[in-house]
Amino acid sequence: MMGKLYFLEPSKVGVQHIYLLEGYLRALTASPQISDRFQIVLCTSKSTARNLSTEVLAKVTPKPVFVMNPEKRRLVLKSLVEFYVVFRRMLALRPQDVLLVTCVFPTSLILIEWANRLLRRRGVHVVLHGDIEGIFASSRQSWLSIGFWAKTWLRLRRPGSRISLVVLDDFIKRRLIDAAPQKLNDANIFVVQLPVTPVNSEQALAVPPTVGFLGYRTQIKSFEAFAGLPGLLPAFRFVAIGGGKIEDIGAGTSEPLAGKDGYLAEIARCSVACFPYTAGYTASLSASALDALSTGVQILALDRPCFAELSAYFGDDVVQVVSRVEDIPQVLSRLLQNQGAGDRSRRLQKVAGSKFAVSAVQRSFERMLVPG
Secondary structure, X not given: OOEEEEEEOOOOOOOOOHHHHHHHHHHHXXXXXXXXXXXXXXXXXXXXXXHOOHHHHOOOEXXXXXXXXXXXXXXXXXXXXXXXXXXXXXXXXXXXXXXXXOOOOHHHHHHHHHHHHHHOOOOEEEEOOHHHHHHHOXXXXXXXXXXXXXXXXXXHOOOOOOOEEEEOOHHHHHHHHHHOOOOOOOOOEEEOOOOOOOOOOOOOOOOOOEEEEEOOOOHHHOHHHHHOHHHHOOOOEEEEEEOOEEEEOOOOEEEEOOOOOHXXXXXXXXXXXXXXXXXXXOOOOOHHHHHHHHHOOEEEEEOOHHHHHHXXXXXXXXEEEEOOHHHHHHHHHHHHHOOOOOHHHHHHHHHHOXXXXXXXXXXXXXXXXXXX
């Protein structure tokens, strides 16, 4: 009997991470091994489903679920909503079914682990994202912080838990196993990279040469350091792209992004994407960095583990890291002055043949979901 693969996204609405979700679904639906074994049921918010391509939606069975907007970060309420959506699906699982939960708070994961001590369901896989960073924080954390609950989840997790984990890269798996070898091992952690689809954008590069800050302006991303760059490098343009708008830092102007594709289109107009992150990304990947990879933009970043891993894999011509914020202006100036005509195409070719390609992600899903 054919099983059902429930692809459950209980955390995102609208266009949030829409390209990554669509890449996951393309990888799953492109696999004959998975399609022969499972009917793929897409459980997500109505607004997310509306923004997926018709090509992807035609290959899955949509099932709308209630999702609370993650920008309204009400820890208790959002955790209960996520747990409710996941628990309902766990209750309905048959032995031949699989549940892939693409993102939850650590607080929600604690409740899911506890619930499964009673249900004892197999085939439940939970994707871990940046919320697990708190496991590696050395300072004391408030119980109101996500990091506190990430550490609490790991402390409470039983060695024999039937909930398997999915992480976004091999270095993350190594770090987690090193952190808790008695609870985490090769058998209960799978690696499935976030899919990156190269975008051959027709957007012309902005003039003057433009540097982009991508995504939300959280404290660890050091937006203040980026905002100071126009004063040091006045010959170049600096923009912040994210939150539904593009802001010209030097000019002090802001405009809304144009539609679903406006975000990637503006990234594609940049010559360099700059990531002056001073903390975090010890055991997670930057989704914004992967967005930059998809457009072939040169990446310059501080040597957080995430970016050091990307640089080691792709090379300095794709991702270049520096050790100090003070080094950014000099290196940035050199990169902007030495941009070659074929550089972007070469970077896109590397991405297309990498472990982040949809075909590679497909093989990772097959290893996880298809026995033997």
